[in-house]
Amino acid sequence: MKTIFLTRRERFNAAHRMFRPEWDDAKNLEIFGKCSNPNWHGHNYTLFVTVKGELNPETGYVVNLKTLSKLINEVIIDKLDHKNINLEVDFMKGKIASSESIAISIWEQLEPHIKMMGIELHSIKLEETENNTIEYFG
Numbered sequence: 805m806k807t808i809f810l811t812r813r814e815r816f817n818a819a820h821r822m823f824r825p826e827w828d829d830a831k832n833l834e835i836f837g838k839c840s841n842p843n844w845h846g847h848n849y850t851l852f853v854t855v856k857g858e859l860n861p862e863t864g865y866v867v868n869l870k871t872l873s874k875l876i877n878e879v880i881i882d883k884l885d886h887k888n889i890n891l892e893v894d895f896m897k898g899k900i901a902s903s904e905s906i907a908i909s910i911w912e913q914l915e916p917h918i919k920m921m922g923i924e925l926h927s928i929k930l931e932e933t934e935n936n937t938i939e940y941f942g
């Protein structure tokens with residue numbers, strides 16, 4: 805059997821604020837800098853979902869990319885795109901809205917669905933800006 809890694813890119817725009825509610829604005833500013841702005845700010849995020857599976861010799865596919873894209877959109881993108889991550893995203897409730905934390909949550913949301921497709925989730929890569937990218941391998 806031949807194992808193949810396959811990556812689907814999706815994009816979303818969302819607002820967030822880095823802060824701990826138990827800290828005052830001065831302390832939040834000291835720790836999180838501009839990202840703690842009480843009036844929020846946004847990013848154009850790029851999400852890379854990499855899955856791993858065996859090549860199906862009949863189709864030449866590991867997985868149908870249209871099916872994978874539809875899944876990522878239904879489970880993740882529709883919930884994040886044009887939303888406030890701190891206030892409106894169910895799977896981010898009570899969590900810090902850092903890229904690290906968002907990527908881990910995306911993994912947790914997607915992983916069971918990916919498994920049901922007969923493939924494995926390999927990594928979640930989240931690009932917050934051109935310069936800042938984080939990657940999570942579960």
Ligand code: NI
Pocket residue numbers: 820839845846847
């Ligand atoms: Ni930010």
